[in-house]
Amino acid sequence: MTPAAPRSPDHLTLALPKGRILEEAVALLARAGLPLTLPEKSRALRHEFPGVTVLELRNQDVPVYVDLGVADAGIVGKDVLIESGRTVYEPVDLGFAACHLSLIREVGASGPIGRVATKYPRSARAYLAARGIPAEVVKLSGNIELAALTGLADAVVDLVQTGSTLRANHLEEIDVLYHSSARLVVNRAALKLRRERLRPLIERLRELTGSGRPGTATDGE
Amino acid sequence: MSLPPRPAPLTRAVPEGTRDVLPPEWAWREHLRTRLAGVFAAWGYRGVEVPALEFAAPDHPQSARAFKLIDTGGEVLALRSEFTTAVGRLVRARFPEGPFPLRLQYGGRLWLRTLTSELGRLREFGQVGVELIGVATPQADAELLRLGTRALETVGVRAVMEVGYPGFLDAVLEDAGLDVDARDALHDAIDRKSGADVDLLAAAHGLGAGVTATLHTLTDLYGGPEVLAQAAALARGERARAAVAHLEAVAALCEPGLLFDLGASRRYGYYTGITFRAYAEGLNQPVLGGGRYDLGGLPGAGFAIGLERLTEVTAANLPPEPELVLALDPAGADLARAAGIVAELAWTDDREALLTYCRRRGIRRWARGNTLTEVTA
Numbered sequence: 056m057t058p059a060a061p062r063s064p065d066h067l068t069l070a071l072p073k074g075r076i077l078e079e080a081v082a083l084l085a086r087a088g089l090p091l092t093l094p095e096k097s098r099a100l101r102h103e104f105p106g107v108t109v110l111e112l113r114n115q116d117v118p119v120y121v122d123l124g125v126a127d128a129g130i131v132g133k134d135v136l137i138e139s140g141r142t143v144y145e146p147v148d149l150g151f152a153a154c155h156l157s158l159i160r161e162v163g164a165s166g167p168i169g170r171v172a173t174k175y176p177r178s179a180r181a182y183l184a185a186r187g188i189p190a191e192v193v194k195l196s197g198n199i200e201l202a203a204l205t206g207l208a209d210a211v212v213d214l215v216q217t218g219s220t221l222r223a224n225h226l227e228e229i230d231v232l233y234h235s236s237a238r239l240v241v242n243r244a245a246l247k248l249r250r251e252r253l254r255p256l257i258e259r260l261r262e263l264t265g266s267g268r269p270g271t272a273t274d275g276e
Numbered sequence: 277m278s279l280p281p282r283p284a285p286l287t288r289a290v291p292e293g294t295r296d297v298l299p300p301e302w303a304w305r306e307h308l309r310t311r312l313a314g315v316f317a318a319w320g321y322r323g324v325e326v327p328a329l330e331f332a333a334p335d336h337p338q339s340a341r342a343f344k345l346i347d348t349g350g351e352v353l354a355l356r357s358e359f360t361t362a363v364g365r366l367v368r369a370r371f372p373e374g375p376f377p378l379r380l381q382y383g384g385r386l387w388l389r390t391l392t393s394e395l396g397r398l399r400e401f402g403q404v405g406v407e408l409i410g411v412a413t414p415q416a417d418a419e420l421l422r423l424g425t426r427a428l429e430t431v432g433v434r435a436v437m438e439v440g441y442p443g444f445l446d447a448v449l450e451d452a453g454l455d456v457d458a459r460d461a462l463h464d465a466i467d468r469k470s471g472a473d474v475d476l477l478a479a480a481h482g483l484g485a486g487v488t489a490t491l492h493t494l495t496d497l498y499g500g501p502e503v504l505a506q507a508a509a510l511a512r513g514e515r516a517r518a519a520v521a522h523l524e525a526v527a528a529l530c531e532p533g534l535l536f537d538l539g540a541s542r543r544y545g546y547y548t549g550i551t552f553r554a555y556a557e558g559l560n561q562p563v564l565g566g567g568r569y570d571l572g573g574l575p576g577a578g579f580a581i582g583l584e585r586l587t588e589v590t591a592a593n594l595p596p597e598p599e600l601v602l603a604l605d606p607a608g609a610d611l612a613r614a615a616g617i618v619a620e621l622a623w624t625d626d627r628e629a630l631l632t633y634c635r636r637r638g639i640r641r642w643a644r645g646n647t648l649t650e651v652t653a
Contacts, residue, residue, distance in 0.1 A: 144468060146469045248555055
């Protein structure tokens with residue numbers, strides 16, 4: 056184990072996913088008062104700011120870093136969080152990166168569902184089990200729609216944002232498993248030990264996103 | 277001397293989740309175990325040992341995760357998966373009349389079939405802990421919080437103790453008129469402090485704005501002593517008020533610095549009173565966990581400390597190993613040992629072999645007769 060560099064006790068380490076969410080996350084966190092700027096395109100994976108370290112990760116890895124306490128907090132989609140099965144706090148729904156996880160079939164398909172392809176095996180299994188559908192779940196890594204079109208699977212469970220990919224490929228949503236959006240996630244011990252820094256951040260993010268408090272605007276899902 | 281033996285090819289030598297413990301970790305762990313047992317003993321906690329083999333019981337709290345074995349008569353046995361249940365059995369069988377309060381300490385290995393993130397990838401691990409049985413007063417809870425803090429201090433860990441009370445959350449939900457199903461679902465969402473999931477569940481169960489606002493308050497009910505005042509404002513019914521009064525009494529008996537989280541409700545069906553965890557400063561992982569439960573009709577409370585995690589946390593401030601010398605005769609060995617130095621006896625007169633050994637083991641001095649001299653070629 057590499058010893059961590061000496062830091063002030065209230066130093067924050069944040070786990071953020073690469074790509075589009077990173078831009079929105081940095082912008083939002085900067086508006087919430089953290090001294091962050093979007094890291095320049097580089098090979099660096101760890102970015103240092105005054106009092107804050109940002110770890111740039113694959114989104115599936117964000118819950119792992121936060122649960123194991125290497126990062127104090129992070130931002131990740133609810134879909135990835137559910138699929139990870141990690142027990143972290145998720146005090147703020149940040150609202151962006153909205154999408155839903157759906158059961159999808161070819162338009163008009165009506166036969167029994169014997170095999171389901173997905174990037175989300177945990178969610179797919181839970182959904183199928185809850186409905187008593189004894190289908191096999193096949194884990195794939197990308198272009199899930201193709202599994203339904205080629206007959207690899209009778210249905211797929213995948214994320215839908217606008218639905219245009221579905222329409223273009225003659226597919227339709229049969230059912231919605233759940234709605235997802237980006238969440239602030241926090242390590243269980245860090246929320247308590249670093250609450251002087253994290254509580255104001257949580258409050259500010261709630262104000263900025265108008266989420267999680269009754270009486271404020273809620274999403275219209 | 278011949279070439280060192282070639283290392284054996286890496287094979288699956290031990291089952292997943294088990295491991296060999298090597299020096300110096302073994303010595304560190306024994307040091308910690310001894311220091312902790314010493315503190316527990318000084319507070320009146322007498323040691324007991326319970327078998328590693330138990331009768332499998334479906335109502336055991338870890339039943340689904342324990343290793344099972346078949347005994348010669350066909351009976352199903354389980355490898356010990358936690359200590360509290362076993363100590364409870366021991367107390368009912370061996371100390372039915374007490375005298376109470378009964379203070380016991382235990383230590384040993386535990387096994388779980390499934391991996392958990394809290395334990396890393398370990399399926400065999402060591403714990404030490406205490407049980408304070410037969411009383412349920414605030415004084416008893418406070419004693420455990422103080423003992424836990426003191427025990428960790430003794431091994432150089434500055435810890436913050438956080439107290440929860442899952443029954444408080446359940447009582448507030450009950451007072452809000454929620455049925456058991458709604459409560460079960462909300463316990464989990466509130467424990468994860470997920471405002472978004474609270475909103476979803478509130479909509480699914482048709483809860484009003486006032487109740488939903490209370491649920492959101494519960495997700496934020498953590499921090500210092502100010503939390504108890506906020507909790508008192510939320511407590512409507514008898515159960516909730518009694519929980520807050522109990523926590524206030526416990527806090528008054530402890531040193532300042534306690535944290536509270538009244539939204540915490542992990543395993544709320546198991547705990548009958550307070551729950552608590554100690555976080556080592558600067559480390560995002562708990563090093564001690566405990567609470568109050570029912571030990572088959574007797575009130576019990578206690579905590580356990582995981583030795584693997586503690587060894588990791590304390591590795592930096594453990595005492596250095598004593599110097600090791602090579603003794604060329606028994607008199608030299610006696611001389612070194614009398615001075616608190618570890619002495620190994622020379623096994624040969626072959627000076628070359630002894631020099632090679634000293635170099636490889638980092639031995640700088642040897643002892644002969646009544647002198648200690650630098651190792652020289």
